[in-house]
Amino acid sequence: MLVLPLCQASPWTKVRSPSPGPSDAIGSAANGCLGGAVPLPAQGPGYVSIRRERNRYYGHPELLAFVRHLGAVLSRHTSEVMMVGDLSQPRGGLMSSSHRSHQNGLDVDIWFSLAASATAAIRHYPEGRDPRSMVSRGALHLSPAWGADQWLLLETAAEDPRVDRIFVNPVIKRALCKSASGSRSWLHKIRPWWGHEAHFHVRVHCPKGNPNCHAQAPVPPGDGCGRQLAWWFTPEARTPSKRKTGPHPEPIMPAACRAVLAGS
Numbered sequence: 439m440l441v442l443p444l445c446q447a448s449p450w451t452k453v454r455s456p457s458p459g460p461s462d463a464i465g466s467a468a469n470g471c472l473g474g475a476v477p478l479p480a481q482g483p484g485y486v487s488i489r490r491e492r493n494r495y496y497g498h499p500e501l502l503a504f505v506r507h508l509g510a511v512l513s514r515h516t517s518e519v520m521m522v523g524d525l526s527q528p529r530g531g532l533m534s535s536s537h538r539s540h541q542n543g544l545d546v547d548i549w550f551s552l553a554a555s556a557t558a559a560i561r562h563y564p565e566g567r568d569p570r571s572m573v574s575r576g577a578l579h580l581s582p583a584w585g586a587d588q589w590l591l592l593e594t595a596a597e598d599p600r601v602d603r604i605f606v607n608p609v610i611k612r613a614l615c616k617s618a619s620g621s622r623s624w625l626h627k628i629r630p631w632w633g634h635e636a637h638f639h640v641r642v643h644c645p646k647g648n649p650n651c652h653a654q655a656p657v658p659p660g661d662g663c664g665r666q667l668a669w670w671f672t673p674e675a676r677t678p679s680k681r682k683t684g685p686h687p688e689p690i691m692p693a694a695c696r697a698v699l700a701g702s
Contacts, residue, residue, distance in 0.1 A: 449699065450531025456496060457529050457701040463498050463542040463645060464530075464694045466652040470542030471695035472530030478502055478522065484509030486556035487522045488549075489565055494533070497525040498543040500645045504600045505546060511594045516552065516587060521559045521569065523547035523637060529698050542651065544602075544644070548595075549637045550588045573609045573635040578671075580613050589614075595640055596624035603657050605631040605639040608670035615663035625661040630670050650694050 450471070462473035475496035480487050485505060487495050497505075505522060512520055526543045527533060539545050551569035553559035563569055572584045592614070595601055608630035618625055631639075644651035658666070669675055 448532040448534045450527050450529060451534045453527065453529050453531075453699065454493065455528050457698050459701075461498050461543070461645075461648075462694075462698075463544055463648045463651040464698065465542050465650065465692040467539040467542055467545055467641060467654065469689040470530060470652065470692060471698045472496065472498060472526055472541075472543030473694075473698045473701075475526065475528055475530065475543055476502055478505060478525060481519070481556045482506055482509055484511070484513030485520045485522050486553065486559045488559050488563055489523065491565070492524065494524040494527055494540070495522075496528050496530075496543065497546065498642075498645055498648075500600055501525065501544055501546055501642050504595075504598055504640065504642055505548075507598065508548070508591065508595055512552075512587070512591065515590060518552035518554055518587070519556060519559065520591060521549040521551070521553055521563065523549060531695065531699065539639075539641075544642045544651075546640050547637045548591065548640065550591070551583065551636070552587055568636050571635040573607050577635075577676075578609060580609060584610075584613070592628065592638060593624055595638070596627040600642045601627060602641050602643045602654065603627050603629050604641070605629050605634050607631075607633065607635040608667065608675075609635070610638075611662070611667055612671075615661065615667065618661075622661045625663065626657055626659065628662065629657065630662075630667060650692060652692075 456475035457473050459474045464471050478487050478495045525546045526540050530541050530543050549569045550572045570583050574581045611628050611630040644653045
């Protein structure tokens with residue numbers, strides 16, 4: 439998920455290629471790395487990978503399979519394409535800007551806005567120019583940009599068994615809670631978090647056969663539309679001074695990541 443820019447340089451950013459060997463998600467999303475990373479192709483059915491100059495288009499095969507599936511579902515409904523943002527660096531690890539998470543190859547950012555084509559996406563949304571927000575300027579309601587395509591992306595992603603959780607702006611979560619009908623089981627994976635008004639952040643489960651992957655605490659049961667969601671609209675949640683800010687203490691890197699970083 440997006441956070442304030444980090445001040446320190448990260449040695450993981452200097453590595454330009456994946457490590458050899460099988461794919462292995464190590465550690466957690468906010469303190470980990472990725473062995474044997476696989477690059478997401480620049481484009482495929484229903485999607486385009488943008489801002490590839492960042493070199494953050496690597497992931498575990500489970501994550502790439504999810505992205506391809508979501509794009510394929512979208513391609514059956516529209517000729518437009520979804521824009522895929524950051525996954526992980528070639529060996530995962532801490533990025534020098536934009537993210538605290540995305541470290542173990544299991545996270546991806548997907549923009550809510552669709553592009554007319556892969557060429558249009560790359561041309562219209564270079565570094566520093568983000569697609570439009572799905573939340574109104576007053577940050578209390580959905581903007582006119584929200585529609586059936588955005589709903590399809592979220593519901594399809596949440597129903598994918600590979601997906602652990604999805605971070606969206608609290609306004610988007612509230613709108614889903616109010617409008618969802620029929621089975622609402624997929625809503626519990628949709629988690630409110632600051633920002634995330636123009637993109638959503640998907641985290642997939644730790645893959646089988648990756649014993650060094652540290653799973654996040656399970657998502658609480660239920661649809662998440664009650665008291666937990668209401669808190670996000672209280673003065674405490676909406677006042678920046680009440681949020682936790684300041685530098686993060688650096689956690690101890692998983693021992694297996696030292697080999698991934700040093701591997702040729």
